[in-house]
Amino acid sequence: xxxxxxxxxxxxxxxxxxxxxxxxxxxxxxxxxxxxxxxxxxxxxxxxxxxxxxxxxxxxxxxxxxxxxxxxxxxxxxxxxxxxxxxxxxxxxxxxxxxxxxxxxxxxxxxxxxxxxxxxxxxxxxxxxxxxxxxxxxxxxxxxxxxxxxxxxxxxxxxxxxxxxxxxxxxxxxxxxxxxxxxxxxxxxxxxxxxxxxxxxxxx
Numbered sequence: 001x002x003x004x005x006x007x008x009x010x011x012x013x014x015x016x017x018x019x020x021x022x023x024x025x026x027x028x029x030x031x032x033x034x035x036x037x038x039x040x041x042x043x044x045x046x047x048x049x050x051x052x053x054x055x056x057x058x059x060x061x062x063x064x065x066x067x068x069x070x071x072x073x074x075x076x077x078x079x080x081x082x083x084x085x086x087x088x089x090x091x092x093x094x095x096x097x098x099x100x101x102x103x104x105x106x107x108x109x110x111x112x113x114x115x116x117x118x119x120x121x122x123x124x125x126x127x128x129x130x131x132x133x134x135x136x137x138x139x140x141x142x143x144x145x146x147x148x149x150x151x152x153x154x155x156x157x158x159x160x161x162x163x164x165x166x167x168x169x170x171x172x173x174x175x176x177x178x179x180x181x182x183x184x185x186x187x188x189x190x191x192x193x194x195x196x197x198x199x200x201x202x203x204x
Contacts, residue, residue, distance in 0.1 A: 002098060002197040010099045010200050011083050014054040016111045017102040017163065018046040019156070019180050019194060020086065022095040029095075035136070038178020042095070045156045046082060047114060054082040057118060059155045061126050064088060069122050076125040077155050079118055090202040097200040100182070102165075103193050110163040117159045125149045139173035153177050165192050 005013075022042040023029065032041040044058030055068060056079070063073035065080045065088060089095045106114075127135055127149040135145050135154065147154065157172040157179075165188045179186055182196055 002199040004199045004201050005099065007083065007086060007097075007200050007202045010198065011054050011086075013101065014046045014082060014099070015048050015102065015105050016046060016114060017106040017160075017165070018048075019100040019102070020044045020046060020056060020058075020082075020200075021098040021100070021177065021181060021197065022089050022093075023098075024093055024095040026094065032177070036176040036178045038176060038181060039183070040098070040177045040181055042089070043152050043156050043177040043180045044085070045114075045159055047079070047111070047118075049111060049115075056080045056082040056085040057114070057155070057159065058085070059124075059126050059150050059152045062088075064092070067122065069118055074123050076123055077121045077150055079122065086200065087202055090200075091204060097202060098197040099200050100180070100197055101195040103195060104191075106163065110165075113162045113164070114159050117162050121147070121150060121155060121158070127151055135173045136176065139171060139175070142170060142174055144171035145173050147172070153179060156180065160188075165189055 021040040023040045029041040044056045046054055048054040059077045063075055067074050067078040069079045086097050090097055138145050153175040154172045157175040160166040
């Protein structure tokens with residue numbers, strides 16, 4: 001079983017490139033996990049720049065939180081204050097949260113590459129159910145798709161690629177949330193590794 005860590009401690013430890021994973025019990029959550037044979041249904045990547053509060057970069061349907069890049073709520077690919085987003089996913093969406101730390105720490109150049117992805121992809125819509133299925137099915141046979149719309153694992157994968165941590169031998173739609181869970185043994189480049197999952201305890 002993963003070790004447990006309070007949210008405030010996990011947020012204090014979070015660095016750019018760390019992963020946050022979520023698993024829920026709603027029908028859509030269970031359908032994603034069943035289709036991908038994965039214990040998780042959502043993945044996001046942290047950005048912790050200088051003295052700013054840690055941020056969470058992910059793609060979702062909700063407009064319940066302001067996008068800190070745009071300064072207003074928007075659907076799809078968005079950047080949220082990490083603590084606000086994790087509390088929302090756990091307390092409103094009924095998810096369990098897990099945290100994986102990247103080693104070694106991302107360099108300034110890698111952070112700049114990630115910020116360039118935020119600027120390029122911010123606000124791109126989340127696929128509708130038919131589009132989501134098409135992205136995933138084409139990914140199974142390693143055929144790429146247009147990223148005019150992008151789901152969570154695609155967004156993390158393209159960000160990792162631009163940061164130099166994933167090669168491009170597989171299209172980003174090959175990835176699903178479970179690819180970023182430790183059981184899948186994702187291979188990163190240049191000696192980078194993701195630590196084991198830590199279950200995050202979030203106050204109600």
